[in-house]
Amino acid sequence: MYETVVLSLQHFNSIQNLAFLLMGTLIGLVFGTVPGLGGATTLALVMPLTYGMDTTSAMILAGGLMGSVAMGGSITAVLINTPGSAPSAATCLDGYPMTQQGRAGVAIGALASSTSLGALIGVFSLLAVLPVARKLVMAFGPPEFFLLAVLGMTAISISAGGKLVRGMMVGTGGVVLSFIGYDAVNGGQRFTFGSEYLSEGIPLVPAMLGLFAVSEMIDLAVRGGAVAKLGSKTEFAGIWEGVCASFKHWPVVLRSSLIGTIEGSIPGVGGTAASFLAYSVTVQADNHPETFGTGRVEGVIAPEAAINAKEAACLIPTLTFGIPAGIEMAVFLGMLILHGIEPGPMLLLNHSDTIYALVIALTLSCLIGAIVGMVCIKPLALITRIDVHILVPLILAVSAAGTYSIHQQPYDVLVTAAFGVFGYLLRRFEYPRLPLVLALVLGPVAERSFQQTMMITDGSWRIFFDHTVSEVLMGVIALAIVLPLWRGVQHRRLATKGGAA
Amino acid sequence: MIEPEPNPDAAKGDWQDYVAPLVALALALTFLALSYQLGETSRGMPLLFIYSNLAFVLLDILVRTDCVLGRVLKPLVSPGGKPMRIFGAGHKVGRECGAIAWILSFSAAILLLGMLIAIPMFASLYMLLWARFRPTKALLGAAAISAGIWLLFEGVLRVELYRGMLFP
Numbered sequence: 128m129y130e131t132v133v134l135s136l137q138h139f140n141s142i143q144n145l146a147f148l149l150m151g152t153l154i155g156l157v158f159g160t161v162p163g164l165g166g167a168t169t170l171a172l173v174m175p176l177t178y179g180m181d182t183t184s185a186m187i188l189a190g191g192l193m194g195s196v197a198m199g200g201s202i203t204a205v206l207i208n209t210p211g212s213a214p215s216a217a218t219c220l221d222g223y224p225m226t227q228q229g230r231a232g233v234a235i236g237a238l239a240s241s242t243s244l245g246a247l248i249g250v251f252s253l254l255a256v257l258p259v260a261r262k263l264v265m266a267f268g269p270p271e272f273f274l275l276a277v278l279g280m281t282a283i284s285i286s287a288g289g290k291l292v293r294g295m296m297v298g299t300g301g302v303v304l305s306f307i308g309y310d311a312v313n314g315g316q317r318f319t320f321g322s323e324y325l326s327e328g329i330p331l332v333p334a335m336l337g338l339f340a341v342s343e344m345i346d347l348a349v350r351g352g353a354v355a356k357l358g359s360k361t362e363f364a365g366i367w368e369g370v371c372a373s374f375k376h377w378p379v380v381l382r383s384s385l386i387g388t389i390e391g392s393i394p395g396v397g398g399t400a401a402s403f404l405a406y407s408v409t410v411q412a413d414n415h416p417e418t419f420g421t422g423r424v425e426g427v428i429a430p431e432a433a434i435n436a437k438e439a440a441c442l443i444p445t446l447t448f449g450i451p452a453g454i455e456m457a458v459f460l461g462m463l464i465l466h467g468i469e470p471g472p473m474l475l476l477n478h479s480d481t482i483y484a485l486v487i488a489l490t491l492s493c494l495i496g497a498i499v500g501m502v503c504i505k506p507l508a509l510i511t512r513i514d515v516h517i518l519v520p521l522i523l524a525v526s527a528a529g530t531y532s533i534h535q536q537p538y539d540v541l542v543t544a545a546f547g548v549f550g551y552l553l554r555r556f557e558y559p560r561l562p563l564v565l566a567l568v569l570g571p572v573a574e575r576s577f578q579q580t581m582m583i584t585d586g587s588w589r590i591f592f593d594h595t596v597s598e599v600l601m602g603v604i605a606l607a608i609v610l611p612l613w614r615g616v617q618h619r620r621l622a623t624k625g626g627a628a
Numbered sequence: 629m630i631e632p633e634p635n636p637d638a639a640k641g642d643w644q645d646y647v648a649p650l651v652a653l654a655l656a657l658t659f660l661a662l663s664y665q666l667g668e669t670s671r672g673m674p675l676l677f678i679y680s681n682l683a684f685v686l687l688d689i690l691v692r693t694d695c696v697l698g699r700v701l702k703p704l705v706s707p708g709g710k711p712m713r714i715f716g717a718g719h720k721v722g723r724e725c726g727a728i729a730w731i732l733s734f735s736a737a738i739l740l741l742g743m744l745i746a747i748p749m750f751a752s753l754y755m756l757l758w759a760r761f762r763p764t765k766a767l768l769g770a771a772a773i774s775a776g777i778w779l780l781f782e783g784v785l786r787v788e789l790y791r792g793m794l795f796p
Contacts, residue, residue: 299681516759544735
């Protein structure tokens with residue numbers, strides 16, 4: 128393997144390939160900032176342009192693009208609460224409050240460094256796992272998928288902070304909303320009110336854009352002024368502090384990167400679940416979970432590390448089985464086939480240098496993207512000083528056009544608007560929004576996997592206790608439920624003691 | 629038996645505190661009724677979550693009251709849940725309704741007139757009427773936004789923006 132990696136590195140000696148890497152990174156960064164576009168659309172747009180290129184150069188261009196697109200989306204998530212893609216929505220939760228407090232520099236610095244570290248950990252995990260990837264992916268069947276979704280949902284109780292009952296209310300309601308559409312397991316339509324559009328279910332990206340970007344625009348339109356709150360000063364000098372924060376909080380980076388790697392390697396789970404799960408686990412592991420959502424730097428580090436570790440891990444099932452880990456990987460599979468590469472177990476034997484070149488490009492693009500992001504912080508952070516009444520029509524127009532461009536479906540714009548109003552009402556009446564996001568993402572996965580498990584076992588629950596992976600996951604779920612309750616009791620006990628003293 | 633302390637956040641009959649959970653209750657009951665129209669196998673999962681949702685909605689209502697059970701449960705299940713106010717407490721309800729109306733009108737305009745008309749129309753009217761910008765600033769701003777969107781999506785990305793129901 129060492130020889131192959133050295134051989135792959137030699138591809139980067141050529142100026143042409145370095146130019147493709149830089150081009151891919153810049154395209155990813157710029158297009159990543161446009162809400163709704165995301166990696167899949169950008170990759171699809173670039174794919175035809177690679178047709179005449181040699182395969183390795185095309186893979187380097189794609190790697191550059193895939194590695195940086197998430198970074199672009201996260202920059203806008205931090206600065207204007209508008210995630211470029213669904214996974215970046217988790218970065219809004221603490222990144223945007225930091226911007227409002229004038230700490231945009233710290234947030235961008237933390238984002239850049241955690242992105243790079245996450246990508247590096249993801250790539251090393253990928254390199255370590257590739258030889259045994261087949262076994263790892265085969266260890267996950269419907270029962271494990273179901274338990275993974277349940278694990279994600281337990282994050283609802285953690286993410287709700289001191290509003291457990293409100294969080295559970297929004298979460299269970301969100302799961303019901305996720306059932307809208309065609310019932311893939313039993314057949315027939317559910318809650319579609321006769322609408323053909325709704326039979327596809329609630330589209331996730333428009334819903335996310337509504338919940339975060341549009342609801343924020345409603346708030347800004349009411350409030351006026353600028354994004355950075357009056358009296359706060361946008362601090363650019365904090366970039367280095369942010370960069371150091373990722374090293375200071377290395378357990379958060381490591382844990383989140385591993386979550387990203389595991390979730391990324393499982394087809395169908397996706398980056399949104401990875402980023403929110405990493406965020407929730409970080410909240411749970413902290414001694415002061417109630418302070419998250421108010422501008423904690425760990426709240427930026429965790430999702431970013433997970434998102435970028437996931438990018439590399441997504442390649443595991445895509446390359447070794449030809450099973451795309453997500454929509455972006457499905458487009459990437461198309462690109463591989465366009466270049467005459469057949470995905471599957473033989474891929475690493477026949478095209479190992481090309482694949483390792485892709486992995487290296489993915490890593491380098493995260494590093495280049497991070498540097499570009501930090502260099503451009505001054506002009507980027509100026510966005511937060513603009514009069515919001517210029518920002519509101521601009522963001523709404525980009526969100527509408529971005530939403531429409533995904534499926535060329537005008538009703539997606541209505542979904543964005545409806546979720547925008549719903550998201551604003553949730554904020555206004557102090558209901559947490561995060562449980563709704565988790566429910567929309569994980570609800571269908573949980574139902575499908577559970578039904579498949581029941582079909583396999585003829586209704587028996589024994590299968591959950593027969594597999595080691597299932598047992599480990601159940602242990603983690605139990606821990607995720609018990610730990611916050613135990614911590615709550617401890618806090619109350621301490622508070623009572625403090626009050627008595 | 630020790631009497632639980634009075635709930636300082638209890639709404640004490642203020643109707644505003646109950647609006648959101650009551651709306652949620654109505655929605656949950658609607659979905660419950662719709663679920664029973666589905667086939668037996670299709671409705672299993674939805675029913676499980678709707679009944680759970682109903683239980684949480686009722687619990688949310690309960691902890692907002694000042695009854696003994698509400699006072700006992702509040703610190704356990706909703707210690708950070710503050711009472712909600714629709715009017716007063718610094719909220720500008722008129723402006724909030726106005727901002728929501730702008731969003732909904734923009735979406736309706738996109739659907740009917742298409743993006744090439746709706747975007748400049750919305751941007752200019754918003755800046756003129758809501759932000760109270762000078763007409764030149766509003767028109768220039770709207771033109772810049774519209775041109776930028778057109779250039780990015782139609783020019784660079786080759787995505788034909790929606791032309792509207794009235795101009796197919």
